[in-house]
Amino acid sequence: xxxxxxxxxxxxxxxxxxxxxxxxxxxxxxxxxxxxxxxxxxxxxxxxxxxxxxxxxxxxxxxxxxxxxxxxxxxxxxxxxxxxxxxxxxxxxxxxxxxxxxxxxxxxxxxxxxxxxxxxxxxxxxxxxxxxxxxxxxxxxxxxxxxxxxxxxxxxxxxxxxxxxxxxxxxxxxxxxxxxxxxxxxxxxxxxxxxxxxxxxxxxxxxxxxxxxxxxxxxxxxxxxxxxxxxxxxxxxxxxxxxxxxxxxxx
Amino acid sequence: xxxxxxxxxxxxxxxxxxxxxxxxxxxxxxxxxxxxxxxxxxxxxxxxxxxxxxxxxxxxxxxxxxxxxxxxxxxxxxxxxxxxxxxxxxxxxxxxxxxxxxxxxxxxxxxxxxxxxxxxxxxxxxxxxxxxxxxxxxxxxxxxxxxxxxxxxxxxxxxxxxxxxxxxxxxxxxxxxxxxxxxxxxxxxxxxxxxxxxxxxxxxxxxxxxxxxxxxxxxxxxxxxxxxxxxxxxxxxxxxxxxxxxxxxxxxxxxxxxxxxxxxxxxxxxxxxxxxxxxxxxxxxxxxxxxxxxxxxxxxxxxxx
Numbered sequence: 001x002x003x004x005x006x007x008x009x010x011x012x013x014x015x016x017x018x019x020x021x022x023x024x025x026x027x028x029x030x031x032x033x034x035x036x037x038x039x040x041x042x043x044x045x046x047x048x049x050x051x052x053x054x055x056x057x058x059x060x061x062x063x064x065x066x067x068x069x070x071x072x073x074x075x076x077x078x079x080x081x082x083x084x085x086x087x088x089x090x091x092x093x094x095x096x097x098x099x100x101x102x103x104x105x106x107x108x109x110x111x112x113x114x115x116x117x118x119x120x121x122x123x124x125x126x127x128x129x130x131x132x133x134x135x136x137x138x139x140x141x142x143x144x145x146x147x148x149x150x151x152x153x154x155x156x157x158x159x160x161x162x163x164x165x166x167x168x169x170x171x172x173x174x175x176x177x178x179x180x181x182x183x184x185x186x187x188x189x190x191x192x193x194x195x196x197x198x199x200x201x202x203x204x205x206x207x208x209x210x211x212x213x214x215x216x217x218x219x220x221x222x223x224x225x226x227x228x229x230x231x232x233x234x235x236x237x238x239x240x241x242x243x244x245x246x247x248x249x250x251x
Numbered sequence: 252x253x254x255x256x257x258x259x260x261x262x263x264x265x266x267x268x269x270x271x272x273x274x275x276x277x278x279x280x281x282x283x284x285x286x287x288x289x290x291x292x293x294x295x296x297x298x299x300x301x302x303x304x305x306x307x308x309x310x311x312x313x314x315x316x317x318x319x320x321x322x323x324x325x326x327x328x329x330x331x332x333x334x335x336x337x338x339x340x341x342x343x344x345x346x347x348x349x350x351x352x353x354x355x356x357x358x359x360x361x362x363x364x365x366x367x368x369x370x371x372x373x374x375x376x377x378x379x380x381x382x383x384x385x386x387x388x389x390x391x392x393x394x395x396x397x398x399x400x401x402x403x404x405x406x407x408x409x410x411x412x413x414x415x416x417x418x419x420x421x422x423x424x425x426x427x428x429x430x431x432x433x434x435x436x437x438x439x440x441x442x443x444x445x446x447x448x449x450x451x452x453x454x455x456x457x458x459x460x461x462x463x464x465x466x467x468x469x470x471x472x473x474x475x476x477x478x479x480x481x482x483x484x485x486x487x488x489x490x491x492x493x494x495x496x497x498x499x500x501x502x503x504x505x506x507x508x509x510x511x512x513x514x515x516x517x518x519x520x521x522x523x524x525x526x527x528x529x530x531x532x533x534x535x536x537x538x539x540x541x542x543x544x545x546x547x548x549x550x551x552x553x554x555x556x
Contacts, residue, residue, distance in 0.1 A: 063412055
């Protein structure tokens, strides 16, 4: 076992909602989650839709806070860390590229600019090359790129903050197979070259099989099984894992 | 030149105009005669009531009566701006009140104290109509700006959370949408400034000319009023949006989940205004109307009375 980057202890997430009658209700999204994410590894968070995978991710850079429980990053309680520094250390990329209006360069330099740092031309070229795009795209308008290119720019924008952790929420779901494969290669590449800890939410078994070192399998807001990827795919312990692997488990 | 007074008898003659409207409605089967009847009556009753009220304030000429009248006008303006929101939440009424009060008082003080140098400052002849124009426009600006801001935040959750995730504060993450809300609210005022007097003579200027003022003098008033309205709108909308956006974020710079904001359903038809204000509105000092009020404010409704 490696060293833990994130540790979660009895983490419960609730959200307010409304039932059909319009009354305020509380929905339990994550129920007493205890787990850890290993440093320098790619952990795939698997599960059918509605299992709480994305919500789990949102807790790790404090886009949301749990109702109870404790989350630590390198042993420090998330709530004790400066939120802006935390979010810089823990970068996030979503299903759909969420680029800002403006050029690719303006997008990539957004994070550093928040800290008063202007990104050098060389560094921005380095970043764009890292995600597999050409430097000639830097001055293009972000919305003139293809979705696949935009997703890579989103990645470069996050990497410009020099994060230690990358949270990826179904990053390939809007992409064609080639673009998706490129993103997967990029993930492995970033893990090896930069030593990033990558937490990768997906419902696609093949993708997890290709890149994951570890697997966390979720269902109905709980962790059903967490194991090294090889073990999870060859000898799943829980009956629900086996159902999911054979494509028979629904949300 | 002499000022032609409209007597009560002349007013009856003006019903000929209502007759024309009625004829069109009946002829084309618009089915508007019921509303037209009520509208005709309400116009007469409301304006007559306001007229008498103003007459009393003018005759007594007391500073506290003027303040009272301005206070009521302010409450009604805030309540109307609030009722025009697609999404209402506790505290929004007070944000509207504060924003309109701030924009209104500052602009009013400049016009009355510095530009017109009215002495004493509370002369109802000046302060009441000028405050009316300021508050009316501030109300429309605040309503437009906050509605737009709400819509923008809803439509751009992804971009806002992306900015937050990159280390932006809530303010910086929402800034592009604050700007577009402010622009949307300011634009009608600015475009009116571009065309004022060319298409239509502003209401106040027309009124002054009919009352016997020389067109040159009336125009100078209108220029002041136009600048004043722009300033009031700017101050009010910026205050309202800067206060309102905070509702959508937690102190830890997190965008609140959308479910928490869905309060419109429950409150439909029963706005949760403070009790006194609710009564004020029911008595219909300024209708605003549920049907008209529910929709977003039409930019054409900006008028310099």
